[in-house]
Amino acid sequence: MTSDRGRVNVPLFGGVDGADCRGMSDPIATLSALLAPVFTGLADDGAEADPTVRPSDRADAQVNGALPLAKRIGSNPRELAQAVVDSGALADIASDVEVAGPGFINVTFSPAFLEAQLAEIAADARLGVPPASEELTVVIDYSAPNVAKEMHVGHLRSTVIGDALVRMMSFLGHHVIRENHIGDWGRPFGMLIEHLLDLGEDIAAEGLSQGDLDGFYKAANAKFTDREEFQERARERVVLLQNGDEETLVLWRRLVELSNAYFDRVYRKLGVLLTDDDLAGESRYQPLMEGAYERLEGTGLLVEDDGAMVVFPPGFTNREGDPLPLIFRSRTGAFMYATSDLACVIDRAERLDADLMLYVVGSPQAQHLQMVYDVCKMAGWLVEPRQAIHVGFGNVLGDDRKIMRSRAGKSVKLIELLDEAIERAGDAIAEKNPEMSPGDRAVVAEMVGIGAVKYADLSTDRIKDYVFDWDRMLAFEGNTGPYLQYAHARICSIFRRAGIDRPSVRDSPIALAEPQERALAMRLLALPTALDTTLDSYSPHKLCTYVYELAVDFSAFYENCPVLKADEPTRSSRLALADLTARVLAQALDLLGIEAPEQM
RNA sequence: GCCUCCGUAGCUCAGUGGAUGAGAGCAGCGGGUUUCUACCCCGUCGGUCGCAGGUUCGAGUCCUGCCGGGGGCGCCA
Incomplete structure (x- = not known):
């Protein structure tokens, strides 16, 4: 599954119901592990039976598994529950056990048992949390601000949620690779570089290092819309950038470095783990797109549609009810962000050998990412148990219940x-x-x-x-x-x-x-x-x-x-x-x- | 139009198919304590879990269809 709510099939943790006794400091988990063989033994059809242990308000825990099992093997649920109690499996850990209602078993743990479990976690630096049974390589893609643009509340969620997931996964002992997919490439860089030149590098650097990214971007954008001469220069500059013109690349790097220094200040203040080592911007995947595209061509999935090269993953339709394409090369021959995402998946799968790729990206991207994942599966680059999951999230709203803005109606820095x-x-x-x-x-x-x-x-x-x-x-x-x-x-x-x-x-x-x-x-x-x-x-x-x-x-x-x-x-x-x-x-x-x- | 997410107390939110008690915080009302930090505790008020069917021994939870709201749906990323 790769939906927002998708659950993972790989053994992230081991699970409380797992047979390998992970998470056993939890009495509920211990009880579950203890009763699993008892239930399976009582099931004369040979199949396994889940005791279904849950925390309870009426006791410390309640065992619900007798009801479904009785249904399955055609016996009386209360008698079955009583048989579980009579098995004596709970003698060591429970001070009180009773069959209640239609066949629930209420369990109260003995103080001695709880005290022993406490002593165990108190002596454990990990506080009872076992390391994962299998170390996975997990790539987490999060934060992703744009160069020469302000970080606003929209970046808060991705950064904070991603950071928490990084910490949890690392704590379990997985090999976590943080990737900050910053927007450091593309069409806007023509105008940004030209604006940098207009201002003079030093003056621009001063403004940017003070964190006035918004002012810089907006000034560039304003010139772009107002002045044809600037537009022309910007367009030429993009071509130079894409052709690897050295002088242009120097200016581009300067812009990226200034932004990164600013992002770093925000990250330090926010107290997240991201550093410069985690930068994996769009520019890094640029050289990989050609190869990714060629390999996609090799799969035979690509078809021409209205001049563009696309793949039609099943199950997606447009307004007219026609199949919805994912475009990998535009009519003009340019690669698209789907191509970049494709290169990303291939790189993470093959170079990093990632078992799991998490994309901490806003919910509006759900359909796009789903299409990308589907195409990768069709092409054989995303094969179980390797998987990609979109960890989507909603908006931060103001008190008017609309996307949070400052009083002036701007996005909040x-x-x-x-x-x-x-x-x-x-x-x-x-x-x-x-x-x-x-x-x-x-x-x-x-x-x-x-x-x-x-x-x-x-x-x-x-x-x-x-x-x-x-x-x-x-x-x-x-x-x-x-x-x-x-x-x-x-x-x-x-x-x-x-x-x-x-x-x-x-x-x-x-x-x-x-x-x-x-x-x-x-x-x-x-x-x-x-x-x-x-x-x-x-x-x-x-x-x-x-x-x-x-x-x-x-x-x-x-x-x-x-x-x-x-x-x-x-x-x-x-x-x-x-x-x-x-x-x-x-x-x-x-x-x-x-x-x-x-x-x- | 299609796809997708959301809809639970006045407000903000939890809620693993389990029990004729659906919870928390805030707000309201009444009381207690005022001690190791500013707290905390008890009681009370509050709910057709959007609506209607269905599956199930059992549905806020799963399925279908409606209603309402957000988002997405071709060459930007």
Whole structure:
């Protein structure tokens, strides 16, 4: 599958239901693995039977598999459920097991079992998350700003979602190749280079290095529309560029370098992993297009249509209901962006040997990418298990529910948005924690402001549009970045106040007595499952929901279970639980690309 | 016209085919606590899960058809 919601067939993680016992720190997964052979044994038809274990509100977990199995083999679901219970498979891990309703099995885990699982993840630097069973090569294509054009909110989502996916995939041990497919080639460069010459290189460089990319582009564009003489020069310049004229290439490189320096400033401020080493712009694929086109010719898929060379992948039609072509060479003989995308896929498949290619690109590109992938499959360059997936996303909307614009109706500069976030976060901290020094505040404001913007972007289903709202994203209540960061800071505060070094409590046994401790423990153990379900659909908001629920569970614990005032050994146990919580919080936030300050 | 995505509480959003309790936050109302950081907790108010069929032991979730909204649909990328 290659749709937006597509699921991957390759073993990204191993899966909680997998027979190789991955993600086993999660009691739900352990239970599932334990019951799978029991269910299969009870199925006298020889086929496998899924126990279908789910988290439950009525107990710690509910086993639903007896109902479908009873249907399948024609027996009584309650009796089947009872047989599962009688098998004794749960004796070691459950303190309470009951058959309920039409054949559900409610399972309550024994404290000893949960405590043992906690000890295991506390001793594990990976917090219970197993490395992937197979290391895949994953190419992630994201961010992709245009040279000599401003980065605006439209680039925020691709950059932030892509960065989170890079971090998660890397954490699982995959070989991740970041590709920033910048727009550094094409027709506009004639006018941009001519404008650069008109201004004088040094003056242009000064403006661009200050980040005035918009002004530069617009001035060039204005001249292009107004002045025929300029148009002519621009056209000639494009030809020179495409023919590899050395003087022109020098100017082009200058333009690209100035833009990249600016992009880098934005990336540093945003706190994403992209560097100059990840640049893989359109210009890089330019020399590969001829070869890609020739190979496509060799497949016999290409047909001439109205002077252009195209492929008709099945299933796509135009307004008139006729087959819709993907154009690889225009009537005038020029290669198209489909050709470039084709060269990209071939390069990633053959040179990089990518098992998986992720395209973090806006939803409007869905049909185009689907057509490209289909043609690559038809031509034999995208053969299972190798696959390409479009990780699409919706728009950032303003409070008028239209694509976010500045008051003047222009697109919002990303850098200005980030600066405003930091400023607003600084104001909030100054108000709520006046004792913090201005120096500390500046550092924390950056973490909180950027974290708030990123979290707001990541925490809703990527496929939908979302409404950008300063007040909501910076609130300390609700499903926000600051709320999660604050939970982390609170834990650090406990240790600071007590003068205890956090690693020193990591060997302390954790005893689960209060219900809030139990709930927190269950959540801590579910990190591998949360990560697994997140990557199953490349939906970072699922990991966000997990971290939020973890923070809520911690808050209930914090409220009901005094740590420092408790007597030993409860005090040590709670310190260990708090430390583990902070570690999981920080780890999960890191996977989202968000920092976890020690104080706020 | 065709394709595609979305539609869940006043608002912003979650929701793996599982239980005559569909959740969270915010907003509203009432109460409690004010302790390791600004918090948190309890109660309450709120829903024909866009509509109608279908599949299923079981549907917000899967299928079909409508309604409403966004996006895409030939030589830009």
